[in-house]
Amino acid sequence: MKTYSFSRRLIVTVLLVETLLALCTTGIALLYERHQHMRTFDVMLRGRADSLLGAVQDSEDAADDVMLAPKLLDLESGDLYEVREPSGHVLGRSPEWNPEIERHFREGRHGYNFRFLGRGYRGIVLHGVRQVDADDGSAGISRPVIIDYAAPLTPVWRAMGDAAKFLLLSNSLVLFLTGITIYFLLRRGMAPLEMLAAEAAAVAPPLWKFEAPEQVLAVAELAVLARALEAAMRRLGDSFNQQRTFVNDAAHELKTAVTIIKSSLQLLDSRPRSLDEYRIGLESCLGDCARLEDLVQKLLTLARLEQSSAGELAASGSTDLTESLRTIATQMEPLATLRGINLKLNLEDGLQAMLPREECENLAFNLTLNALQHTPTGGSVTLRAATAEGIVRMEIADTGEGIDPNDLPFIFHRFYRGDRSRARTSGGTGLGLAICKAIVDAYGGRIEIESEPMHGTRVCVTLPGAATPADLQVVFSKGN
Helix, strand or coil: CCCCHHHHHHHHHHHHHHHHHHHHHHHCCCCCCHHHHHHHHHHHHHHHHHHHEEEEEEEECCCCEEEECCHHHHCCCCCCEEEECCCCCCCECCCCCCCCHHHHHHCCCCCCEECCCCCCEEEEEEEEEEECEEEECEEEEEEEEEEEEEEECCCHHHHHEEEEEEEEHHHHHHHHHHHHHHHHHHHHHHHHHHHHHHHCCCCCCECCCCCCCHHCCHHHHHHHHHHHHHHHHHHHHHHHHHHHHHHHHHHHHHHHHHHHHHHHHHHCCCCCCCHHHHHHHHHHHHHHHHHHHHHHHHHHHHHHHHHHHHHHCCCCEEEEHHHHHHHHHHHHHHHHHHHEEEEEEEEHHHHHEECCHHHHHHHHHHHHHHHHHHHCCCCCCEEEEEEEECCCEEEEECCCCCCCCCCCHHHHCCCCCHHHHHHHHHHHCCCCCHHHHHHHHHHEEEEEEEEECEEEEEEEEEEEECCCCCEEEEEEECCC
């Protein structure tokens, strides 16, 4: 994917917007300037036309006609004019007057623009009355005249050009200064972000420590990102430490199992033995191999649960929880009888839980086996299941030895055993409750433990029903 600079884009965007605004304001200013120049030009045209009206004089002939006195004219060269009477009699014209120009003149209160012979003009038509033969005792004779007057617009366009050049130069200078200012402000404003990036880039295993600088936290927009990075790094560090602990514990457990098998085989090979001795030794090795296989299988189960997404797991279907619990109870009945433990069932029929049958039976098996292993002879283990408002509730209670309060915070940790001296005799790997928690977490829940030493442990599993997804809340018994 092609990369781009945010600062450069922002500067270009601001400059483009400012350029558009400058063009708009320049256009408006030039339109206003043109309007003002045209108004001033109209005043000038009317003044010059009035001067022509003042130049209309009595011709002092027998017919009492009027004429345009040339000595009274003081007009700009290049101006076009014609003075005539309403009858059409022309009193005077400018030297450059062309009869073709007459069609461009029209009546109106204001001047108007037109082009003639490739040149721009602004014209005006003035109707006036000239009093001739006026003296102290007489008002004189009123002689109406019509004046067509036009002047070239060259001075207006020259002034407009000068204004446009000034606005263009000033706007260009403002744009340049704006660009420089935005660049330095962005560099200064982006400094906390660069500091944040540098701090994040310095994070590397095995140390996942990340602390945002104070300058970053002082920026409200970056403080949110900094806190999110800190939280993400903490979770990443916890996950890394958890995986490292898991690998170390798994390696230790596997090494221990392999060492036991190897020691048993070396002991058999140390000297000639009878067939019965070889048979007993091989049976011991097979038992150790079975425990090693069980450990590997549990490790694979944990890995599968943790690598699967919640969406994939949720789509795997539902299970009849009642039937699964009865199946597990049937499997556990011989062990309960052998240990002298009363296994009781109190189940509602047709309870559907939102998890696959294999996971459901794995969860029930580990919890029930865990209860039986920590309940003494003469005790009891009770399995209950019910539903309310679309939530399926499973409870496993025992009258066993309970859990030491010091062990409760760690009961779901992998390979954790409250009494390590009993791990091999009880057959536990320290993964049973870790798998239970992984199953529960994978399907949207949490785990709690209620236990009292020497009085037993109560297990409560709350699962979403088949038709109503809900939060999962689990209270488990003591781990193996």
